[in-house]
Amino acid sequence: MSLIKSISGIRGTIGGRMGEGLSAVDVVKFTSAYAAFIRKHTSKSSNVIVVGRDARLSGPMVNSLVEGALTAMGFDVVNIGLASTPTTEIAVTEENACGGIIITASHNPKQWNALKLLNERGEFLNDAEGKEVLRLAETEEFEFAGVDELGHVHTNDTYNRKHIEMVKRLPLVDTEAIRNAGFTVAVDAVNSVGGIVIPELLRSLGVKNVIELNCEATGKFAHTPEPIPENLTQIADLMKQGVADVGFVVDPDVDRLAIVMENGEMFVEEYTLVSVADYVLSHTPGNTVSNLSSSRALRDVTASHGGCSYSAAAVGEVNVVARMKETGAVIGGEGNGGVIYPELHYGRDALVGVALFLSLLAKSGKKVTEIKAGYPGYAIAKNKIQLTPEIDVDRILAAMKDKYAAEKVTDIDGVKIDFADSWVHLRKSNTEPIIRIYSEAHTMEEADRLAEEIKGVVRDLC
DSSP states (O other): EEEEETTTEEEBBSSSSSSTBBBBBHHHHHHHHHHHHHHHHOOOOOEEEEEEEOOOTTTHHHHHHHHHHHHHHTEEEEEEOOOOHHHHHHHHHHTSSSSSEEETTTTTOOTTTEEEOOOSOOOOOOOHHHHHHHHHHTOOHHHHHHHHGGGOEEEOOHHHHHHHHHTTSHHHHHHHHHHHHHHHHEETTTTSTTTHHHHHHHHTTTTTEEEEESSOSSOSSSSSSSSGGOOHHHHHHHTTOOOOSEHHHEEEESOOOOOOOTOBBBBTTTHHHHHHHHHHHHHHHOEEEEESSOEEEEEEHHHHHOOOOOEEESHHHHHHHHHHHHTSSSSETTTTTTEEOTTTOOOOHHHHHHHHHHHHHHHHHOHHHHHHHHHHOOOOEEEEEOTTTOOOOHHHHHHHHHHHTEEEEOOOEEEEEEEEOOHHHHHEOSSSEEEEEEESSSSSSHHHHHHHHHHHHHHHHH
């Protein structure tokens, strides 16, 4: 059994003893600590917290515990039912709520569940806020309401539709062009909430032919839910038959978007953001942001639009959002298929990604393979080095920074070394003695070779 407490929430496997898995007691304690944090820091007077969940098998059970804890702490709950992470984020601001909890373990397998915690802006808690929630949970510094101050639960199942309508109203979403293109679109929603909202979005955008794979929101994941190539063989095989113009795959909480080309090959998750950013910048020039481990292709595409500037943030959505606000970015996100379009809200949103990509595809008159061929070619290799607990990882990273001081080095999150035609990013794990090594070059062979070179240097330093 596993239980992981972090600044972004609590996640774990269902079952086991308290503190070993995500037990009922752990859910109640952590939810209560979050409620105490919100009570202390919110500027709202609404006394409302929004709750949404993905379709995991444990979702109803965890949902009941969360509702009970929040009402016991004196908060009213607006439960929006089966809803994506971005839908829940939007609901927080639409309800003028104090915060929100999304019951989802994102791309983790079915035995996992988690609580993602939002502030009153519908955004994830930052580092300091997350640490305070952890402290409150550890010390149990929260007090439950008396019988006359208990909260109430209200159900509102309209937010999936509201989210779709808000996406459709975005100026750069061209429903007429999409409708006229006559697309056939395949969707794999891994039997979670994406199966409810993505087909509905597509039909609302004017797509008449939708091929649905794993779109029953049963929580019985048809394959490992992370939307990476090795898990997407079903939709890839379908696309190879030439039956659709494009394929879309989302993770269980619908904040990541992977695209499959008409020939069955992967568009590559990194290029979801690159392509959408290219489309946005062609209409609204401005700045862009991604995290340090995302492809250099976004920087190149941003520069190609002239007068636009790219910035890198530390890994993590909350860090990307903070950097986007600092730079006034018009588009940003993460290389795992996460598109953040502030015209709607500051959160990774696969619905926005689908609508903007289809607008690009319709207006370009090209095939998806032709669009991909127009972008700079890069490949990212992901490796790690297992270390012994006695090794000082921070010392190793500092030594790497000194060794490559002649190159462009960024140390806001581990150490990233930018070379002329490639880069490598080293980050330490917060939970185990390993160093994660991401490397990018123009080919996978070059990226792997760079990773091996850096691993050799790290071993020598050890």
